[in-house]
Amino acid sequence: MPVWLEYNPKNTVIHRLHPITKIIFFGSLTVLAGFYWDLRYMAPLALIAVLLAYISKVPKSWFLPLGVILLGATPFNMIMSIVQTNPELFRVIPRDIAGEYLFQFQLPLLGSKIGLTIGGAFWGTAAIFRLAILVILVYTFISTTSISELIAGLSKIKVPMSLLYVFMVAYKLVPHLFRTVWAILSAQRLRGWEIGTKNPIKIFKRLAPVTYPIIFRTMAIIDEVNIASQIRAFGSTKTSFSIKILRFRAVDIIISVLSLSILAICLYYLFIFGYGLI
Amino acid sequence: MNKNVVEIDNLSFKYLGQNESALRDVNLKIKQGEIVAIVGPTGAGKSSLLRTLNGLVPHEFPGSFEGNVIVCGLNTKEHTISELARHVGIVLENPSTQIFSPTIEEDVAFGPANLGLSFNEIVERVKFSLEACRLKGLESRSPHEISGGQQQALAIAGVLAMRPSVLALDEVLAMLDPVGKELVMSILTKIASEQKSTIILAESGADIESIAKFVRKIIVLNRGEVLKEGTPRQILSSQLLDEIGVGSPQVSELFLKLRKLDPNLPIPITVEEAIEYSKKLFMLTKKIKGMTRQPEMEQKIEKRNPAIMVRNLWHVYEGGVEALKGVSLNIYPGEMIAIIGQNGSGKTTLAYHLVGLLKPTNPDAKVIVDGIDVTKSKIGAITQRINYVFQNPDEKLFCEKVFDEISFGLKFRGRFDAEKENILKTLKLFGLEDYRDEYIAKLPRNLKRLLAIAAIAALGPKHMIIDEPTTGLDNKTSEKVLNILSKLNSQGHTVIVITHNMNIVAKYCKRVLVMKDGKIIIDGPTKDVFTEVGILKEAYITPPQIAQLSVSIFGRDGGMVFLSVEEALDCFARLMEG
Numbered sequence: 001m002p003v004w005l006e007y008n009p010k011n012t013v014i015h016r017l018h019p020i021t022k023i024i025f026f027g028s029l030t031v032l033a034g035f036y037w038d039l040r041y042m043a044p045l046a047l048i049a050v051l052l053a054y055i056s057k058v059p060k061s062w063f064l065p066l067g068v069i070l071l072g073a074t075p076f077n078m079i080m081s082i083v084q085t086n087p088e089l090f091r092v093i094p095r096d097i098a099g100e101y102l103f104q105f106q107l108p109l110l111g112s113k114i115g116l117t118i119g120g121a122f123w124g125t126a127a128i129f130r131l132a133i134l135v136i137l138v139y140t141f142i143s144t145t146s147i148s149e150l151i152a153g154l155s156k157i158k159v160p161m162s163l164l165y166v167f168m169v170a171y172k173l174v175p176h177l178f179r180t181v182w183a184i185l186s187a188q189r190l191r192g193w194e195i196g197t198k199n200p201i202k203i204f205k206r207l208a209p210v211t212y213p214i215i216f217r218t219m220a221i222i223d224e225v226n227i228a229s230q231i232r233a234f235g236s237t238k239t240s241f242s243i244k245i246l247r248f249r250a251v252d253i254i255i256s257v258l259s260l261s262i263l264a265i266c267l268y269y270l271f272i273f274g275y276g277l278i
Numbered sequence: 279m280n281k282n283v284v285e286i287d288n289l290s291f292k293y294l295g296q297n298e299s300a301l302r303d304v305n306l307k308i309k310q311g312e313i314v315a316i317v318g319p320t321g322a323g324k325s326s327l328l329r330t331l332n333g334l335v336p337h338e339f340p341g342s343f344e345g346n347v348i349v350c351g352l353n354t355k356e357h358t359i360s361e362l363a364r365h366v367g368i369v370l371e372n373p374s375t376q377i378f379s380p381t382i383e384e385d386v387a388f389g390p391a392n393l394g395l396s397f398n399e400i401v402e403r404v405k406f407s408l409e410a411c412r413l414k415g416l417e418s419r420s421p422h423e424i425s426g427g428q429q430q431a432l433a434i435a436g437v438l439a440m441r442p443s444v445l446a447l448d449e450v451l452a453m454l455d456p457v458g459k460e461l462v463m464s465i466l467t468k469i470a471s472e473q474k475s476t477i478i479l480a481e482s483g484a485d486i487e488s489i490a491k492f493v494r495k496i497i498v499l500n501r502g503e504v505l506k507e508g509t510p511r512q513i514l515s516s517q518l519l520d521e522i523g524v525g526s527p528q529v530s531e532l533f534l535k536l537r538k539l540d541p542n543l544p545i546p547i548t549v550e551e552a553i554e555y556s557k558k559l560f561m562l563t564k565k566i567k568g569m570t571r572q573p574e575m576e577q578k579i580e581k582r583n584p585a586i587m588v589r590n591l592w593h594v595y596e597g598g599v600e601a602l603k604g605v606s607l608n609i610y611p612g613e614m615i616a617i618i619g620q621n622g623s624g625k626t627t628l629a630y631h632l633v634g635l636l637k638p639t640n641p642d643a644k645v646i647v648d649g650i651d652v653t654k655s656k657i658g659a660i661t662q663r664i665n666y667v668f669q670n671p672d673e674k675l676f677c678e679k680v681f682d683e684i685s686f687g688l689k690f691r692g693r694f695d696a697e698k699e700n701i702l703k704t705l706k707l708f709g710l711e712d713y714r715d716e717y718i719a720k721l722p723r724n725l726k727r728l729l730a731i732a733a734i735a736a737l738g739p740k741h742m743i744i745d746e747p748t749t750g751l752d753n754k755t756s757e758k759v760l761n762i763l764s765k766l767n768s769q770g771h772t773v774i775v776i777t778h779n780m781n782i783v784a785k786y787c788k789r790v791l792v793m794k795d796g797k798i799i800i801d802g803p804t805k806d807v808f809t810e811v812g813i814l815k816e817a818y819i820t821p822p823q824i825a826q827l828s829v830s831i832f833g834r835d836g837g838m839v840f841l842s843v844e845e846a847l848d849c850f851a852r853l854m855e856g
């Protein structure tokens with residue numbers, strides 16, 4: 001059972017794609033999700049992302065952290081939505097509508113008024129939507145691409161080993177860390193540790209018993225991974241490949257060409273005509 | 279004549295920031311194709327010595343480095359770790375950090391792929407390594423779905439596939455089941471003879487029996503110094519290993535002690551040799567006829583109300599792996615039990631269920647502890663009744679000082695003042711009273727292990743499960759840990775030990791549960807279990823040497839089964855005297 005952000009060995013259509021194809025395909029979707037602000041354009045992207053996750057059999061348990069991520073990003077997102085008060089920022093929504101306040105309130109002590117405009121509300125909704133799409137795309141990419149495939153693919157397109165090393169450590173570290181966190185949390189729970197309060201200060205204090213070992217273990221794991229990779233001769237040659245035969249098949253060519261073409265067309269319409277902006 | 283592949287001249291090394299040298303004036307020469315064991319207690323400098331072979335010391339672990347280490351003609355000071363990796367493969371103690379890839383097959387291919395070998399060459403090497411390390415058929419499995427022992431085998435396979443001239447292994451047998459240890463050793467022997475690879479094993483004592491018959495040379499290391507070099511027979515014929523706390527194979531220990539009666543006795547290093555010597559010694563058929571089974575020292579256990587009752591427990595991990603298949607058992611208050619079995623047999627999963635860390639995947643399962651249904655309870659509600667010490671518990675310590683660590687659980691529950699006496703008693707029981715104000719970070723590993731167990735014991739659980747309490751510890755510390763657990767048991771605590779160390783099972787546990795493929799296949803008194811050689815073999819278990827010896831001499835139904843060297847010594851002494 002793969003933990004969060006760990007490769008999930010399955011034999012789906014997406015798993016079988018060449019890593020370079022996956023980089024191009026998911027990269028194109030990521031770029032579009034990054035540029036689009038209009039929910040009418042983002043909705044199909046979201047649908048594609050969810051569909052890809054479904055086809056790739058991304059573990060359902062990964063969607064709980066997605067909720068936490070979205071919830072965690074909400075306060076920052078709300079602040080950013082509130083500051084989008086300048087109607088000049090909007091290209092598609094008529095400026096008089098974009099600048100219209102949905103609600104306003106007076107700041108205590110300062111005396112000035114702030115509020116959420118219609119433009120700001122669109123901006124905020126799009127930002128949350130974007131975050132969800134990006135996370136789902138990352139989930140799908142990671143759960144369908146093994147580290148050896150990724151390194152083999154990237155080294156074929158001459159990505160420097162130093163950069164590959166960063167990928168490799170990150171890929172290895174995150175799941176390892178999650179297993180460590182589970183073990184440490186369980187060990188401390190057996191010693192009677194529990195959060196047992198909603199007071200944020202108390203929560204912060206009570207997290208110490210799990211935070212310290214996690215930090216120390218993280219540092220130790222980074223060291224161990226570094227040593228282990230050198231022992232396995234990582235970086236001793238400039239190329240590396242996967243034991244799986246990574247052939248760039250016709251389907252890879254079609255998907256890569258289609259992805260790049262659609263990306264180019266969408267970006268053209270986005271930058272020239274503002275399609276996808278708000 | 280084989281050439282030297284490792285030459286170490288006047289090597290001394292002190293880690294940066296440490297006061298004491300890890301290695302002192304070490305001089306060694308190891309020939310091509312030799313299998314060598316570096317034996318010493320915890321903290322002797324074994325790992326440091328191995329790290330010098332592939333340049334980890336001094337490149338990754340800086341410090342004051344004097345002398346020269348020449349491996350395959352390369353001075354390790356002048357070459358990078360990656361360069362040296364082509365010649366020296368090293369397998370570290372913790373396999374999980376050495377596994378990089380999502381499938382077993384890919385992980386074995388990782389090293390050869392980094393060496394830039396051709397695809398066909400990699401495929402051939404992967405196939406050979408998987409077969410050699412008993413991982414064939416698991417190629418597409420995730421390394422995280424296999425047991426710790428299989429992970430260790432995978433780590434060895436990964437390095438093996440790189441075909442290094444020198445293969446250094448740091449306490450790699452520690453997590454393997456007995457048959458797994460035997461298998462790995464036979465693989466290493468094969469590699470040494472067929473590929474002329476040099477094998478260097480670091481060993482702190484728990485697996486001295488497994489390595490003694492395979493290695494050609496033992497180097498005894500203590501406090502960073504080489505005390506003695508010699509063949510296994512030369513080293514095991516002296517008391518040196520016992521003196522430094524490493525311990526000897528049981529059969530060697532027995533015959534060394536019998537030398538007091540007959541100074542000319544040869545010292546066996548394997549069970550087979552011990553059987554042969556014993557038969558010659560006693561002219562077997564004549565002298566053993568009068569021997570009868572000694573009365574059992576039965577543990578006085580009240581067997582009416584089980585403290586722990588498990589019924590039809592299944593656990594299927596997401597992905598379909600069936601870890602437990604309908605396990606049912608009773609454990610009575612005050613028992614000292616061992617759960618043994620091959621790697622991946624479900625021992626740890628069972629333990630997780632007993633403390634509520636996992637919930638059964640079948641609705642009709644029952645896990646009852648002291649009348650409380652664990653499957654429906656919160657962990658916090660049962661930790662007073664039953665608790666569990668994880669494998670590598672020293673990694674979960676977090677306080678600055680020893681006393682704070684032991685008292686943490688009670689402080690958190692607001693019971694510190696009421697139970698301060700208990701904390702002090704626990705400190706004393708574990709021999710930690712002199713360290714109560716010490717910084718944990720500065721403690722050696724064996725004390726950290728004791729502290730981690732003490733931190734759970736201080737909570738006063740009625741029943742304790744300890745998972746692999748002796749892994750990575752030398753014999754002296756292992757004995758200390760088990761003596762403490764025995765004391766806790768004699769104070770009324772139920773103690774459940776999960777282990778691969780059959781010698782401690784035989785010596786300390788009165789009942790044994792043997793698990794295989796998620797089921798309990800034998801449950802009975804230790805003496806009876808260790809006579810079931812055939813069934814144990816199926817579960818990848820080998821009885822302790824001394825039990826094997828007694829079964830071989832007296833027969834399975836002869837009734838004489840020794841569980842400790844002392845028992846055997848008593849019997850053999852009586853035979854020799856009369």
